[in-house]
Amino acid sequence: MRLRPDQVQQNLAKGLLPIYIVSGDESLLVQECCDAIRLNCRKQGFSREVMHVETGFDWSELLASAAAMSLFAERKLIELRMPNGKPGDAGGKALTEYAANASADNVLLIICNKLEGSSTRTKWYKNIEAAGASIQCWPIDAKQLPRWISNRLNMVGLRASDDAIKMLAERVEGNLLAAVQEIEKLRLYTNADVIDADTITAAVADNARYDVFGLVDRALEGDRKGSLRMLQGLKAEGSEPLGLLWALSRELRTLCQCAEQIEQGNGVDRVLQNQRVWDKRKAVTKSALQRLRVKQLQQLVKMANHIDQSVKGMRPDNSWDLLEQLVATLAGAKLAIKH
Template sequence: MKDFKSILSDLDQRKFSPIYFLVGEKETFFVDLIADKIEETVLSEEEKAFNQSILYGKDVTIDDIVGQAKQYPMMADHRVIIVREAQSLMKTLDSLSSYVEQPQENTILVFCVKYKKMDGRLKVTKSLKKKAVYFETKPLYDNQVPQWISETLHASGYTIAPKASEMLVEFLGNNLSHIYKELEKLQHVLPKGSKITPELIEENIGISKDFNNFELTKAIGVKDEVKAQQIVSYFSQNSKNHPIVLTIAQLNSFFNKLLRYHALKDKSQNAAGRALGVNPFFVKDYSFAAQKYSMKKASQAIALIREVDMKGKGVKSNQISNGDLLKELLVKLMR
């Protein structure tokens, strides 16, 4: 089973396989990325008219697909058939087995399976893994996304500051499709070779470099109450873009990592970064916070955060606004 980087590299070198079987049970971005690249680059615009077909699983049968796949290309080296929404064909997929064993070498047949998991016990699954380019994507964890952003930009000739990556993840979560679209916007307006900074993120995407959860946890970590209160006030005035549930999750994650930092024997930048699952650049934030919050204080902070989480969900809240809940939490955390 190949990873998406090697698949894209082969496509760039025009090393094609007769069958690509792409599966995305929870994360579908890479499925679309590979299929779109095949659709856009294998054939010229003139060749596509007679040699490229986009099918949808709900509208065709396996026999229909195989019938088209066995046709020879017209005035081109390849035929390209992309079957989107192929999860609709799961019940009859076993009938594809004989074609998988002897595919038409001049055809590039692509199946896009989304929001479904393949049954590894099926004969066709075993055949696809052996004979085809079988790719099954798994979602990235939040702490893996900044590295993915950096690698994606590097491949296009750009670099990005660690804080800028964190801003994107905080604002867009681990939705790779949304992040990729924002990265494309940046690449359209910035010359190749540019370093993407927090200021450029703020200017071109509209995410504040000063008023976000990343800056809030940083201010709390050094007990800068004035700055933390300013950020929380900004959140209360822009609650749609700063829901309390995300702020609480970020704070809970920060203090849990701080507890782990306290317990580390090797607190060097690289070792701590690996242990905490953060960019080594941010280890200093935990080092500073460890001077302000002992293990006992960090544990108490987690208890306070969970209490606010429950109140934010309506448990014993007495209708306190989310902004006031956060302001109250800051006082308890930092005094």
């Protein structure tokens, strides 16, 4: 079966499954899911054995460990740490065999970083899902973050105004660990029945951690204020303008091609499919295409080329100022574009 991170506790209350695979690039959620499984195993008297899948790992050790009786308990938690999520042929066969003969006396917990789609379609992965559960921990995006923060506050007995939650979300965006730390600080800091924005201002540091792909999506959504804030955050973190420009230029070229095909009478959904736009990104792409026409996008592509020359020292302009103008215009601002 497949579980969301917020379903893990409820599922564990029904009893332990023989296999779990927890994956994702949101380290806090991965850690919390694994901790919940470990705690349940510990409460039921399981011993724990940790294996690291590295070059030369002997997969027969996994099967041997599952078959061996623990010296300290009759039941065992086998924690298999496999960062890249690619067991290879030998590992795939071993995991498939393990899933086919999974015992209620053991729990196998496989921990991976974010898995590629090709990994989740493999035979070994599907067999694990059939015998146990897969838990993919996706990052909490900006739209989901306020609700996530509200639920976290409630978990520790706190309530906050909408403005306070919005401000906290802005300050910890992209950094869930910082969000949890700040909520714990608030629990110790205030005795107020409802936390307000002034309390957030006084108690919470600015821990936002941004990434260029989040910036692109925010601009495509038309969130000018949010996208410019992310751009400033990336600049403060020491990001290179050329890396940001690469991601923005790639998106602009795709948008330009889509807009040209739509102008020729092709349906939006068909165009997005032809351009291989991911399902998860179709909504933000459509939002941008409804706002921007072909000529505007062509101007933005020219501006991106101008910025590229500026970054490489071929023009005297300030590349960060131009990037700010590009992002703002992509997000819907009516700014004059010079080229």
